[in-house]
Amino acid sequence: MLDLSSLGIGGGSLMMFGMLLVLLVTGMPLAFVTILVALIFALGWFGTMAVPIVTTRIYSFITQYVFVSVPMFVLMASLLDRSGIARDLFDAMRLVAGRVRGGVGVQTLLVAVILAAMSGIIGGEIVLLGLLALPQMLRLGYDKKLAIGIVCAGGALGTMIPPSIVLIIFGLSANVSIGELFTASFVPGVMLAALYAGYVLLIGYFQPHKAPVPTETDTRPLAERLTLLKGLILPLMVVVFVLGSIYGGIASVTEASAIGVIGVMLSIVLRREMSMTLLSDAALQTLRTCGMIVWIGVGATALIGVYNLMGGIDFIEQLLLGVSDNRLVVLIVMMLILTVLGMFLDWVGIALLTVPIFVPIVVELGYDPIWFGVLFSLNMQISFLSPPFGPAAFYLKSVAPPDISLGTIFTSLLPFIGLQVLALALVIAFPEIALWYR
8 A cells, every 4th residue: 555654744735635626626525525535545644543543533523412503503594495484574674674775785684684693504595585685676776786796795694693504613623612603703793794784875875876765655554564574573583582592591502503493483383384395395405404514524524633643733833833923914824725715615614624723723823713713704704705616606596587697696796705805804903893792
């Protein structure tokens, strides 16, 4: 058998990265690529004795109790996708829009924040907003690019707003408190949504043709319009019970996820929408999504385990710390690495591959790992919108009118990517935005 250890850690790192790149270009799924490369290097570097160590590491990752919350939050999102809760929520928020330039865009962002606080899943939100909000904005005469940007950027807020699956996976990988991550990310998430809303209102003020005031008047009686507010009650109750139980110390993240599922299911029952078809479709969607997360987790955990045994984490640490004596420069280099990876890889793979390497370096630099978790989430926000493989664009393309091309969608996202970079810079410059609760 080929002795890969003769390459040294530098040569081994280059070979591992090159092998990952070549296999990914062939179209092989990330989960299988990482498992295959991990096995090749475990056997080629250490021999068969390393395999049990790798499997033990995988087992310890997937048996963590808090991992149970992932399928629970995914199930919440799947149930929301298939119920009429989001539609009624959007109708209720029409009362907020009023006759303000850009008001419908702001209304869409408010709905996105509430949906994000209910589920923490990104794809479903973008599809829902693409079906509900995009046609309405286009009908009212909104600029096509502005409407597209609002839907994709708003739908991606689930990365930041608790209960975010991104934060849960980060917490598992970094071995930090997920509840504290939720608390730290809330204000930056709302700040990002406020930046989006401010941008939309400014466009409406300075370029009124891009975000016109609705011309039609609502002729329904006031009492009838106020009944629309009922659509806000159930979603807000779910948000209050889930986040309130976590922030209030009443329930752990895992227990709160179960409360959320029960809350959404009760809402669907009260709305008389419950059916076996809805339940089975939501369960199958949950199974597919969680299966993907688990397989990527297994592969990435195995790969990082092998790389750690090779001495790779110490090698990367010395490499990054050698970039500059200024710790801010090292942090910015990490952010750039995450940004580049985000253009080509799924966020789950990025989190599981980079967080175990980056977090020890962050701690050695004297930074707070919880704060870094918020920066990581903000970076994944950018990755969801970034070409060439930004998932948000593909989610929207699946439900957008045929005349809207992927090129148009990606071009529309550029101003919102700029706002995400601004939010990232603000949290780097002012850590108290994330660590306000301390």
